[in-house]
Amino acid sequence: MCTSAAANIFSVNTAAAQSGNNAAPFVDISNSFAKQQIMDLYRNNIISGTSGRKFEPKKPVTRAEFMAMAIRILRLKPTANDLPSYTDVARNSWYYGDVQAASDLKLAYGKDSGKFRPLGRITRQETAVMIMRMLKQQDVGQTWRSVSYKDNGDIALWAAADVRKISTLGLMNGNAGNFRPKDSITRQEMAAVLDRILHNPRWSAELKKSPSAGIQLGWQYGSTTAQFIKQVSNSSINTLSPRYHYLQKDGSVSDSTDPALISWASSHGRKVWSMLGNRSNAELTHTILANDQKRSWVIKQLIGYVKKYRLHGINVDFENVQASDRSNLTAFIDELAAELHGVNAKLSVNVSPDLGTSWTAAFDYRALGDRADYIILMGYDEHWAGAPTAGSVSSLPWLEKAAEKLVAYVPRKKIILALPFYSREWIKDTGAYSGDITLVRQGEIARNFNAVKEWNSGMGQYVLEYGKQGVNHRIWAEESRSLSLKAAMAADRGITGFAYWYPGAETKDVWTSLKNAVRYASYKFS
Incomplete structure (x- = not known):
């Protein structure tokens, strides 16, 4: 199939959907057993013709076509990932965004050697596997009837369970007692299956849901007010956290608030939680936290700023707090929360993953969670700048472990997960730290230096390797696919929102990938 013809298969039929026209949109479906289903899918903008007014109902469905159908029926959006998942899915292909979106959510997998084989045909047993994966059908708690097709012996072992499931659900049935597992599924057969999904009341209700975005917080870093406004305008961020306030040696709290940002946020429906930082100064932090009068003075100043600028909250970002200040930090948060609630403002507290080290010993998860409105888990720096070994900024298993520990002490409705919009460049042969890089720069490096890219499924991210000025480098990449897995993990656990550095x-x-992850995670098909 040529690219131009293929592109027409999934063109949006907005006019047809709005008109409600019952006339057949294609000239070659009058004798198709799936005529009505084809028309339903056409009106729902899930599928259209191959060329002109032809549908070609008996034509086999390709892998790329199926991914486009899946993304549309799940009400997700195609994503133009900066790092492509497959070597044979070109950026300018009509199906690039669909395949990438499906890969981000673990709905699509390659065939071999980093290839997707997008124009390869899908068999009926492959269809069963893909649709059961798409609908999150699990064996736990459900009874699946035995498959009694005449050609049971032809069904591959890897597909047998899903053929049993999809048959039990009535989505795919045999023909003359045969399932025909190795036959290519045709466009009319696929239309019949997908239309049954749309007409399942429970599944249809799930697909119509509009999950809340929750809190989407972005910290301002290294940008002017004008730049930050532009960044937020092009994102999903609904809560701004500019770095306006810091503890000072004399016990005062600095104030660099820009009223222009406050005004913009107010007129554009965004909240502002101004950040209070300690610049990782353990000694200064101890001096203030350990003194009742100094704590009270800091709190009084903050309440004054909240009133003066009409802030919606304060975000406390204290790092490198001494373990001996654990109770002092809790007392400060307790007192600050009470005063903020008195002026109808929120309190959020940033915490690092509990690794059993002195770095996090001052964070009493349970006590802080009881007092603050939100606890923000800074889900990065698994391997920090200058760490003894090279590695990921935030591998999925590491983040899952960190989230599980926090969930054990803090209500899920109070947890916000902060995700990294950066990675780190390491010198491969020595493991030495080379520098922090943005995701934009990461993509430029991958392309400019022809980086070898390998997906590490255990870590949930790509590892890039390349030569730079005669030296071998390595990056554990963060990008749409890795961030989608992290977002889905958090959404599955009922975590209330996300924050982004930076x-x-x-x-x-x-942004599209993260929205897809949250929407798909919200579906409860079983």
């Missing part, structure tokens, strides 16, 4: 460092595809 807006302006991301590639634009990231």
Whole structure:
């Protein structure tokens, strides 16, 4: 199939959908057993013709076509990932965004050697596997009837369970007692299956849901007010956290608030949680936290700023707090929360993953969670700048472990997961730290230096390797696919929102991928 013809298969039929016209949109479906289903899918903008007014109902469905159908029926959006998942899915192909979106959510997998084989045909047993994966059908708690097709012996072992499931659900049935597992599925057969999904009341209700975006917080870093406004305008961020306030040696709290940002946020429906930082100064932090009068003075100043600028909240970002200040930090948060709630403002507290080290010993998860409105888990720096070994900024298993520990102490409705919009460049042979890089720069490096890219399924991210000025380098990449897995993990656990360090460092595809991840995670098909 040529690219131009293929592109027409999934063109949006907005006019047809709005008109409600019951006339057949294609000249070659009058004798198709799936005529009505084809028309339903056409009106729902899930499928259209191959060329002109032809549908070609008996034509086999390709892998790329199926991914486009899946993304549309799940009400997701194609994503133009900055780092392509497959070597044979070109950026300018009509199906690039669909295949990438499906890969981000683990709905699509390659065939071999980093290839997707987008124009390869899909068999009926492959269809069963893909649709059961798409609908999240699991064996746990459900009874699946035995498959009794005449050609049971032809069904591959890897597909047998899903053929049993899809038959039990009534989505695919045999023909003359045969399932025909190795036959290519035709366009009319696929239309019949997909239309049954749309007409399942429970599944249809799930697909019509509009999940809440929750809190989407972005910290301002290295940008002017004008730049930050532009960054936020091109994102999903609904809560701004500019770095306006810091503890000072004399016990005062600095104020660099820009009223222009506050005004813009107010007129554009965004909240502002101004950040209070300690610049990782453990000694200064101890001096203030350990003294009742100094704590009270800091809190009084903050409440004054909240009133003066009509802030919606304060975000406390204290790092490198001494373990001996654990109770002092809790007391400060307790007192600050009470005062903020008195002026109808929120309190969020940033915490690092509990690794059993002195770096996190001051964070009493349970106590802080009881007092603050939100706890923000900074889900990065698994391997920090200058770490003894090279590695990921935030591998999926590491982040899952960190989230599980926090969930054990803090209500899920209070947890916000902060995701990294950066990665780190390491010198491969020595493991030495080379520098922090934005996701934009990461993509440029991958292309400019022809990086070898390999997906590490255990870590949930790509590892890039390349030569630069005669030295071998390595990056554990963060991008749409890895961030989607992290977002889905959090959404599956009922975490209330996300934060990002930092807006302006991301590639634009990231926002679509994150929205897809949250929407798909919200579906409860079983």
